[in-house]
């Protein structure tokens with residue numbers, strides 16, 4: 001049984017549909033990324049998992065418990081760091097961790113946790129005086145202090161410089177290696193690729209792709225990029241753009257760049273062969289997760305909205 005199971009989730013705010021038909025499984029020991037543009041429904045989904053929001057339809061189970069019915073049981077297994085940590089500016093790091101620990105039956109030792117998260121030097125500094133990276137570490141500490149089986153981390157590295165971001169990624173890996181499952185909401189493809197065992201891409205309130213980062217790239221309609229040199233008078237881009245599996249053809253100087261599926265690549269090679277055209281300097285590579293993501297999100301933008309299709 002998955003540790004977190006979300007089925008057919010729907011949540012509306014007045015007339016706006018925030019999420020619909022959302023399914024998500026999170027298994028013990030994974031880092032699962034929830035990706036998507038602003039307003040895609042990521043926070044709404046994790047708020048339903050945390051029991052902070054009650055959906056209009058669908059089921060959520062966290063270690064078998066329904067979050068909005070059994071808040072205590074869910075608080076014991078689930079730690080939450082949401083977008084605004086809600087910590088008071090005047091609290092010191094040590095006080096903040098101790099305060100959250102007091103809500104739990106069997107908390108981790110706040111001093112040990114502060115040490116483990118590299119906050120010992122600033123343990124007596126007020127929250128408002130910590131750097132962005134230290135505030136994020138403190139937010140993770142408060143999410144971990146109840147010794148949860150799973151933590152929800154929402155836009156953990158937004159606003160951090162590259163070094164602090166990498167340090168935070170390492171910390172998330174250590175959290176996972178210590179036996180805690182992680183659900184990570186992020187806008188950053190590099191973060192997803194570096195950290196996540198699996199990702200769910202959300203757009204306009206729905207999960208539009210799910211799997212390992214590699215699977216999501218491979219399933220993209222534009223999973224492969226090929227380019228080669230061919231004189232314009234020998235082959236027009238239009239001759240290839242209608243082939244099955246070809247998503248787009250662009251001329252860049254004397255090179256043609258074709259994006260599409262693996263079948264699209266084969267169709268292009270076949271078309272070149274039958275025309276007796278040699279693809280000089282042929283390069284074929286997988287699309288990046290960034291490109292696959294943008295393709296998925298743009299497709300969803302072009303589709304009818306949830307309200308229109310309801």
Ligand SMILES: Nc1ncnc2c1ncn2[C@@H]1O[C@H](COP(=O)(O)OP(=O)(O)OP(=O)(O)O)[C@@H](O)[C@H]1O
Pocket residue numbers: 013016017018019036037038039040041042043044045
């Ligand atoms: N409390 C609320 N009241 C009204 N509408 C809301 C509320 N919370 C979310 N929404 C709407 O629901 C949709 C999904 O929002 P949500 O915050 O879940 O998206 P998100 O993917 O987390 O976005 P972001 O990346 O910007 O945080 C948006 O259209 C948003 O305006």
